[in-house]
Amino acid sequence: MIATKDIAPAERARSTSFNEASARTRLELLLDAGSLVEFIGPEQREISPHLKIFDLPEQFDDGIVIGHGRLDGAPVFVAAQEGRFMGGAFGEVHGAKLTGLLRAAREIGTIPVLILFDTGGVRLQEANAGELAIAEIMRAVMEARNAGVKIIGLIGGRSGCYGGGGLIAGCCSALAVSEPGRIAVSGPEVIETNRGVEEFDSRDRALVWRTMGGKHRRLLGAADVFADDTVQDFREAALELIGSIGAFDLDRLKAEQVRLADRLRRFGACEDAIDIWTAEGIAHAEAVPELPADQFIALANRIGRASRDAR
C-alpha cells in the first residue's frame, strides 16, 4: 500500500481537500515544496495566557501558523488558522502573531500576504484581547495595503470565516473561496438566537450555504475567485490573484463603495439568495448549489459581480 507521504507534493496538493486539511498541511502543500519557514513556531510555546484559567487545553502555536515561503519561486508571507483548535478563534497570542506578520509585510512593502482563514471569530474566553486583536489586524491590513502589499484571503476551511474573521476578510485586497467555505460576520446560530428561527433556520444547511457559502459569495462579488476544494486549486487561485490585483488608492476605495452601494440597491429587498441569482439573470437559479465546480466557475465568470477596479 502506498502511504500518502510517499506521493509527490503536487499530486498530493491535487488530491488533498483544502476543507479537511490541517493548517500545516494546507501551507505545506500550497507553497513550493519545502519552502515554508515558520515564525514563532510551536517549539517556542507562545501559548494563550488566558485558557488555563478556564482549564482549557492550549496549543503551542495558539492555533495559527505564520511564516514565509515561496509560491512559484516568488516570496510570500503566509498565515493559516487551525480551525480544529477552538474553531480557529482569535485570541491574544493568535491575533498578535498575525498583526506582527502584517506589520513586517508593511515594512518590506513588496511581498504579498496569504491569509488562510478558518475561524468562528473571537474566543469567548479572551474576548477583550480577541476583539482588540481584530481591530489591530484590520488596521495592519489597511496599513500594509497602503504600503503596496497585496493581501489575499483564502477561505475554504470547516469553521468558515465568521465574526472578526469576516471583518478582516472584508479588508483584504482579494478573496478566493471554495464551495464549503463560508464568509459572514454573524453565524447562523447567532442570527437564529437573536432574530428567531423564522428569520433564519440554522439547521437548514442548504439555507446556510446559499446565504453564506462560497458559491453565493462568489456570485455576489464578495469573493473574486472560486476554487475547487483542493489545496492545488487554492494555490492556483492565489497565483492568479497575486498577478491581477491592482494598486490600492483612493479611487479604488471609492469604486468599492460604489460597488457595495449598488449591490445593496439592487438586492436589498431580496428574501433569499435564489432571488438574487434570479435577478442576476441566472436561468434555473435554484440549481446553482448543485452545479459542479467547472460549470459554476464558467457561470460565475460570466455574471459574477467581482470588479477588478474595486476593493
Place this chain on the structure above:
Amino acid sequence: MTSWQNNRVARDARIAAGAALARGKVVEARDATRLLEAVLRSGDRVCLEGDNQKQADLLSRALLAVDRSKVNDLHMVQSGVVLPEHLDLFDRGVAKKLDYAYSGPQSARIARMLFGGKIELGAVHTYLELFARYFIDLTPHVALIAAASADREGNLYTGPNTEDTPTVVEATAFKDGVVIAQVNEIVDQVPRVDIPADRVHFIVKSDKPFFVEPLFTRDPAAITEGQILTAMLAIKGVYAPYGVQRLNHGIGFSTAAIELLLPTYGERLGLKGRIATHFALNPHPALIPAIESGWVRQIHSFGSEVGMDDYIRARSDVYFTGPDGSLRSNRAFCQTAGLYACDMFIGSTLQIDLQGNSSTVTASRIAGFGGAPNMGADARGRRHPSEPWLKAGAEADPDGSALMRRGRKLVVQIGETFGDKNVPLFVEKLDAIELAEKLKLDLAPVMIYGDDVTHIVTEEGVANLLLCRTALEREQAIRGVAGYTDVGRRRDHAMVARLRECGVICRPEDLGINPLDADRSLLAARSIRDLVRWSGGLYAPPSKFRNW
C-alpha cells in the same frame, strides 16, 4: 348454544359504528378522533404504528384527543415509541399498559415514566419477538397504520418505508381486528398494492405527509481517523480471514467507515467480490461508493432512508423494488434474513463488560432493543453451512466432530475505547444491571449477550473471543483491547502477551496495519457532497446534511 364467532360479531359492530362517519372507507381528518371513539373499546390492545421511520402521527394525535370516559386503559403494542404523543397517551390515561421494542428519541422520558409508575410495562422486545407475539398473545384489536397513498377501495401503497405495516395488518385483519390507515393522499390508482383493500377498514387522509426522520445517514465528514483505524482492523482482521459475504451493519460511524473503505482499502487488499456482497441493511448512503464500484450484489432492507428513493429506483439490480420501481422494505422479513441468512453482524455499542455483554442502556435511558439482538445473536435454528460460519464454529470447538459441530455467527462489536464525550466503552458493570435493579425488572436490558459476541475491535486491536477457552482468558482478551480505560489498565500484562502470541489478540502491526496510514484520504467519500457525486446526482440528501 356456544357461539364461536363472537370476535367477528364484535368486529362487525365496531366497523358499523365507524361507518357512520365514513363515506365508503374514507373518513375526514377532522373526524379521526370520533372514528377512534366509535371503533375502540376500553382496554383494547392497540398497535399505533410507530416504525423506525414511518409514523402514524395524525392518528397518534387523534387518539390522544379521545374522550377518556369513552376510551381508556388501552394496552399499546407497538414496535416504536418515537413521538411525544406516544407517551402523552399514558400521561392522559388513554393508555395504561405498554409492550414495545424501541424508544430511541423518547428513551429518557420513558425511563422516568416507568419509574414513576405512569406506564405498566409488559416487556421490552426485539422486533421479531414483538411481531411473533402479535400472532400469539398480543394480537391487536385495532391497528392504526400509516401509508403513502390509498385508492377508494382501500388498497394501500406504503411507499419505500413499508417496514412493519404488512406484519401489523396480517395479525390484526385476520384475527377479527380493525385496521385504520392514515394516508398522505387518496388516488385513483395506487402505484402498487402493498396492503390489499380487504384488510383495510377505514382510511383517513392526513393534511400533511407522515413524519419521516433520516436515521441512517452518517456524514462522512464526521468520521474520525480513530474510526478509520478500527474499520481497517475489522476489514483485514475479521472480514478478510473469514471471507464474510453475507452480513448486517449497525448504523454507527465505525461501520460507515467500513462501508467507505471497501472501494479503497478493501480494493487494495484484493477483497472485492470476496467480502461484503450481500446485505440485510437499510439503504445507507455511505454504501453508495461500494455499490457504484461493483462490490455489492444485493441488499434487503428493513425500511428506507430519506433522499435515497431515486438512487434505489435506478439500482434495482441491488435493491428489492416493486413493479412501480420504488423500494419495498419489510422489517419482519429483513430481521429474519439478518438472523438466519447473514454470517456476520458488526455494530457499535455504548458499554461492554468483562464478559462481553453489551448494552445501549445508560442510567437514565431505556432505548429498547430494536433489531440488534436478532442480528447480533447466534441463530440456534440455523442448519445451512457457509465458510465463515463453519470456520467460526471450528475455532470455538476445535476438537468437536466436524459433522456434528454447530457453526457460529460472527458477532462483532466495534468502537473506540473512549466514545462520545470521552466516555469509556468498557465497564466493570453495565448500567443496565443497575437500572434493572432500580426498576425491579426480571431481566437486565442486555443488547447483545457476551456468549454471542465473537470479536471485539478497538483501535488497540482485534480480540477473537472464539479462541478463548476459559472465562479468565475471555476477560483478559477484552481487557487487552480496552486501551487506557480503567478496564484496560487493569489487564494482566503477561497473560495479554500470551493471548497475543496465540492470536487471540491481534494488534494493528500484527495485521500489517500502520496506524499512521489511517487517514481520511482513504475514505471513498469524505462528505455528503461526495456521496451525491458518486450517485451521479441520484442521491438527494436532506438539507440538514448539506454543506453547499
